[in-house]
Amino acid sequence: MTLQDEVRRAVAAVATPPTAKGTAGNPRGTTSDLTIDETLLLHSAGWEPVDLVYGISWWSIPWGVWQWATGEVQEASAAFAGAMDHAAKQLRQACDQAGGSGVLGVEVGVRVSSHHISIELTGTAVRRIDADSHHFEFVSDLSARDFVLLVRAGWWPLGVAAGASFVIAPRRSAREWASQQGQNVELPNLTQALYLARERAMERMQSSGVAMKADGIVAVKLREGRASSSVRVIQFVAIGTGVHLRTAAHRSIAPEMVVPLDEVVREFDVKSLRSGKGE
Amino acid sequence: MTERSSAPGTAPPGLQGAAPATAPLPQGLPPDASRRLAELEDRPGHKGMFTSDLSVNEFLLIKEVGFHPLGFVIGSSIYHLGIQTRKWSQSQELSKLTEAMYEARQFAMDRMDAEATELGADGVVGVRLDVNYYEWGSDTAEFIAVGTAVKAEDGRSYRNRQGKPFTSDLSGQDFWVLMQTGHVPLGLVMGTCVYHIAHRGLGQTLRSTGRNVELPNFTQALYEARELAMTRMQDEANELGATGIVGVRLEEKSHMWGDHTIEFLSLGTAVVRSEGDHTIPQPRTIISLDG
Numbered sequence: 371m372t373l374q375d376e377v378r379r380a381v382a383a384v385a386t387p388p389t390a391k392g393t394a395g396n397p398r399g400t401t402s403d404l405t406i407d408e409t410l411l412l413h414s415a416g417w418e419p420v421d422l423v424y425g426i427s428w429w430s431i432p433w434g435v436w437q438w439a440t441g442e443v444q445e446a447s448a449a450f451a452g453a454m455d456h457a458a459k460q461l462r463q464a465c466d467q468a469g470g471s472g473v474l475g476v477e478v479g480v481r482v483s484s485h486h487i488s489i490e491l492t493g494t495a496v497r498r499i500d501a502d503s504h505h506f507e508f509v510s511d512l513s514a515r516d517f518v519l520l521v522r523a524g525w526w527p528l529g530v531a532a533g534a535s536f537v538i539a540p541r542r543s544a545r546e547w548a549s550q551q552g553q554n555v556e557l558p559n560l561t562q563a564l565y566l567a568r569e570r571a572m573e574r575m576q577s578s579g580v581a582m583k584a585d586g587i588v589a590v591k592l593r594e595g596r597a598s599s600s601v602r603v604i605q606f607v608a609i610g611t612g613v614h615l616r617t618a619a620h621r622s623i624a625p626e627m628v629v630p631l632d633e634v635v636r637e638f639d640v641k642s643l644r645s646g647k648g649e
Numbered sequence: 650m651t652e653r654s655s656a657p658g659t660a661p662p663g664l665q666g667a668a669p670a671t672a673p674l675p676q677g678l679p680p681d682a683s684r685r686l687a688e689l690e691d692r693p694g695h696k697g698m699f700t701s702d703l704s705v706n707e708f709l710l711i712k713e714v715g716f717h718p719l720g721f722v723i724g725s726s727i728y729h730l731g732i733q734t735r736k737w738s739q740s741q742e743l744s745k746l747t748e749a750m751y752e753a754r755q756f757a758m759d760r761m762d763a764e765a766t767e768l769g770a771d772g773v774v775g776v777r778l779d780v781n782y783y784e785w786g787s788d789t790a791e792f793i794a795v796g797t798a799v800k801a802e803d804g805r806s807y808r809n810r811q812g813k814p815f816t817s818d819l820s821g822q823d824f825w826v827l828m829q830t831g832h833v834p835l836g837l838v839m840g841t842c843v844y845h846i847a848h849r850g851l852g853q854t855l856r857s858t859g860r861n862v863e864l865p866n867f868t869q870a871l872y873e874a875r876e877l878a879m880t881r882m883q884d885e886a887n888e889l890g891a892t893g894i895v896g897v898r899l900e901e902k903s904h905m906w907g908d909h910t911i912e913f914l915s916l917g918t919a920v921v922r923s924e925g926d927h928t929i930p931q932p933r934t935i936i937s938l939d940g
Binding site for chain 2: 512523550552561565569572589620622628630
């Protein structure tokens with residue numbers, strides 16, 4: 371069989387909807403970005419993937435906020451919250467349409483330019499294998515593997531909690547600058563500005579967790595980096611999955627200690643000395 | 650080189666005192682941080698919750714050993730790193746830079762500790778120390794410490810002998826294994842040394858050209874710098890009354906100083922044997938076939 375034939379057969383197999391009841395509400399059959407392992411795991415927990423779903427939202431930011439403000443850029447933070455909210459609603463709608471009752475492995479793409487913020491949420495809608503009707507239950511950026519583990523311990527994901535803050539790093543006055551030249555000192559105003567911005571991003575994430583009545587937020591990721599065209603604008607984005615305990619108490623997962631015999635030995639790294647320059 | 654008999658590693662600057670008088674942070678937490686932490690705690694009329702950057706695996710393993718996460722805690726310090734003159738042909742420690750690198754990290758960790766203390770934590774696990782450089786700040790670096798504050802569910806206190814929550818850079822998995830073996834972490838210990846390595850003179854370079862020989866001055870300089878960093882780390886562990894340090898890492902970075910000036914940073918978690926008998930479970934050996 372030639373390669374072309376094989377490809378044709380594979381494509382035909384994917385295009386043919388499964389004969390099981392899985393076609394309800396989703397004439398295209400199943401699409402998911404889960405790996406085979408994850409799909410198997412999901413099945414073992416009584417769930418199956420339905421479709422790849424997404425939610426996208428663009429919010430505009432008023433002109434000039436990056437240039438004239440000092441400290442936090444409130445407009446941008448508000449735009450982030452609005453876009454996130456809207457994208458999550460779209461994702462939920464898409465999930466409903468696909469006949470799923472939850473979305474797993476959500477990837478959160480945030481793009482910030484000087485005039486708008488765009489948020490893209492992409493994930494795999496999943497549903498219970500045995501249930502006849504599907505109502506919306508959760509959105510989570512956890513992998514299918516994490517989801518199965520969490521459910522086994524009695525916890526349940528609720529939604530993606532996120533918060534952001536944008537801050538313009540304050541400039542040092544000429545006097546400060548001059549007095550600090552050549553010195554080893556902490557820069558209190560800069561430290562404080564960035565510290566606060568980080569705290570605010572996390573506080574907003576927490577508030578969205580509280581709003582969804584979560585017991586906690588796991589797997590928090592704190593992303594930071596340059597925002598917009600100005601190097602002095604820094605964005606902080608905190609994202610995690612809100613979870614709550616469904617059973618009366620936490621169930622032990624009883625881990626076992628194993629020693630893999632094929633572990634790679636950690637090597638001593640002296641890369642920094644290998645530049646080859648400067649004898 | 651300035652005269653300093655006590656190594657910087659032995660005298661960590663505290664939350665108060667050593668900080669410059671102008672710094673608003675070391676005296677306490679910024680108001681936003683306190684507000685955020687207050688939201689995490691249970692109060693009448695307000696249901697608290699936890700936040701944590703632990704993965705699901707780590708979260709479940711921490712629960713397994715009887716700890717509950719309280720909150721994601723953070724500390725940071727933006728520091729201006731000055732210059733220190735160095736002799737071209739002499740290997741030496743740059744003690745001012747060493748002190749600066751140590752102090753900046755200590756500020757960040759102290760603030761993280763303060764956040765954990767505010768939450769009433771017994772410890773902080775999964776601590777990561779990072780250094781950031783921003784385009785707008787020449788000679789400026791941001792030192793960050795982040796981790797997840799945890800509390801023992803059985804009410805026992807795990808604070809260390811300084812009355813502070815323990816800190817540890819062990820992952821949730823490593824923490825679980827450590828507890829299985831009957832050890833408890835005491836604190837994240839570190840030692841640092843910024844070292845200038847001498848350039849070789851023309852004569853030396855010519856003599857070794859085309860030959861296979863050891864370069865004793867380089868060897869010695871690197872050796873000494875590493876030893877200094879590790880000794881300082883050990884001194885910190887001794888102060889905590891530790892019986893050992895696990896997960897030690899030795900990092901070498903030139904940051905922004907060019908080829909011949911290197912910071913040696915050693916980091917590890919100081920541990921002590923807990924009371925009572927512990928039988929270490931026999932681990933199962935497996936050979937995975939997907940090598």
